[in-house]
Amino acid sequence: MKTVTVLVLLISVYAFAQSEKMKWGKADYTYRIEISENDRDYSVNPGNPIDVVAKSFINVYWFLISDLDGDNCPFHPSCSAFFVDVIEETNIITGTLLFFDRFSRDASVVGRYNRYPKHKSGRLYDPAYLYTSGSATYIPASKVIDEE
Amino acid sequence: MIKILLFVIISSNFSYSQNFHTPENRKLFADYLFCSKDYLRAVLEYEEYIKHFDNDTVLFKIALGYSKIENYNEAVKRFINISVQSDYYSSARLEYLKSKLFLEDYNSIIDFSRNNLRNNELKLISMSILLSDKNLPERNNFIFAFEDNLRTQIEDFFDHKINPPYKSPLLAGIFSTVVPGSGKLYTNQISEGLTSLVLNGLVAFLSYNNFKNDHTTRGWIFAGVGAFFYAGNIYGSAVSANIYNQRVDYEYKENVKVFLEAHNYFIERYEFCK
Numbered sequence: 178m179k180t181v182t183v184l185v186l187l188i189s190v191y192a193f194a195q196s197e198k199m200k201w202g203k204a205d206y207t208y209r210i211e212i213s214e215n216d217r218d219y220s221v222n223p224g225n226p227i228d229v230v231a232k233s234f235i236n237v238y239w240f241l242i243s244d245l246d247g248d249n250c251p252f253h254p255s256c257s258a259f260f261v262d263v264i265e266e267t268n269i270i271t272g273t274l275l276f277f278d279r280f281s282r283d284a285s286v287v288g289r290y291n292r293y294p295k296h297k298s299g300r301l302y303d304p305a306y307l308y309t310s311g312s313a314t315y316i317p318a319s320k321v322i323d324e325e
Numbered sequence: 326m327i328k329i330l331l332f333v334i335i336s337s338n339f340s341y342s343q344n345f346h347t348p349e350n351r352k353l354f355a356d357y358l359f360c361s362k363d364y365l366r367a368v369l370e371y372e373e374y375i376k377h378f379d380n381d382t383v384l385f386k387i388a389l390g391y392s393k394i395e396n397y398n399e400a401v402k403r404f405i406n407i408s409v410q411s412d413y414y415s416s417a418r419l420e421y422l423k424s425k426l427f428l429e430d431y432n433s434i435i436d437f438s439r440n441n442l443r444n445n446e447l448k449l450i451s452m453s454i455l456l457s458d459k460n461l462p463e464r465n466n467f468i469f470a471f472e473d474n475l476r477t478q479i480e481d482f483f484d485h486k487i488n489p490p491y492k493s494p495l496l497a498g499i500f501s502t503v504v505p506g507s508g509k510l511y512t513n514q515i516s517e518g519l520t521s522l523v524l525n526g527l528v529a530f531l532s533y534n535n536f537k538n539d540h541t542t543r544g545w546i547f548a549g550v551g552a553f554f555y556a557g558n559i560y561g562s563a564v565s566a567n568i569y570n571q572r573v574d575y576e577y578k579e580n581v582k583v584f585l586e587a588h589n590y591f592i593e594r595y596e597f598c599k
Binding site for chain 1: 514516517519520521524553554556557558559560561564568571572574575
């Protein structure tokens with residue numbers, strides 16, 4: 178009886194113990210960059226005519242062009258998402274001006290990785306609030322931003 | 326016989342056993358932890374020790390430990406309670422000011438009004454005036470606390486505070502109105518300035534060329550797009566000047582902090598761990 182009990186105990190310990198292989202096994206990790214297209218908000222606020230016009234324009238662009246073309250914008254948030262944010266934070270006129278400014282900054286490819294802080298996704302971090310808060314806000318280029 | 330032997334062995338174990346939890350042993354252990362830079366656990370052990378004995382050095386080391394683990398709120402509370410009779414009173418005052426610096430509570434440093442302000446305290450108060458939004462005193466009143474070898478650097482900070490090398494958002498906007506992109510060049514955004522110039526020039530040329538060749542619709546489309554790029558560049562240049570000014574402030578504060586760190590906040594090194 179003693180032998181059986183000891184055997185059962187030993188077997189159960191071995192059966193439920195964490196093996197070295199499991200403990201030190203290779204972790205599954207993906208190096209794919211997170212795609213922000215999945216987080217897109219297509220909703221429109223019908224009470225706000227400016228939002229309806231701007232959001233309809235952006236939704237059509239996202240659905241017909243951006244989703245097919247792929248996730249190519251070097252910035253986070255992308256230029257179209259920046260447009261939506263900047264209009265929400267300011268107004269249609271200021272927002273449009275800042276969007277065209279962002280668009281021309283997007284075209285400026287020389288040395289931009291030394292000028293903008295980095296987002297955790299690997300893109301350049303350039304959100305609307307940096308340009309819309311009462312006084313513009315400076316984030317050093319060496320910083321990596323962890324927020325969404 | 327075996328029972329006697331076992332009894333002797335067990336009783337001898339107890340007679341030679343050491344109690345590690347006496348206050349003296351806890352202090353010895355805390356000293357070891359403190360010198361191993363394990364400040365959090367050292368503080369916990371010191372806290373146990375001072376329940377039994379009052380010791381100025383230990384009280385100061387607790388406060389210093391909190392400061393080392395960057396718990397500045399707790400450090401401030403502990404440093405302010407160091408007694409005037411303590412050997413570490415003057416160091417505690419400096420450490421208090423240092424912790425307040427890390428908390429960016431510059432106003433309470435500037436208002437640190439105690440009798441007989443020491444020279445190093447005056448230095449820390451002067452440095453916090455540089456970091457705060459308060460107006461600077463007279464130049465000579467400001468720099469007199471500093472030694473000759475530090476005065477050049479302090480005067481540079483002083484001059485920067487009086488006259489920071491800001492760029493005017495209005496001027497940046499005017500520059501970009503006259504020549505697209507020049508406002509960005511003015512704010513040191515060379516690549517973006519040149520890109521804006523090329524982009525505006527290209528769209529303007531496309532518009533002109535289409536009108537010239539009687540493609541009126543395309544001409545108007547390019548003119549409209551060009552107008553947005555042009556206006557966006559003017560507004561963007563003004564915002565860019567604001568960001569430039571923020572950067573000037575940021576780098577200035579970083580330089581002052583690096584200077585303070587290089588001089589150990591004018592605090593002498595302690596010799597707790599010889």
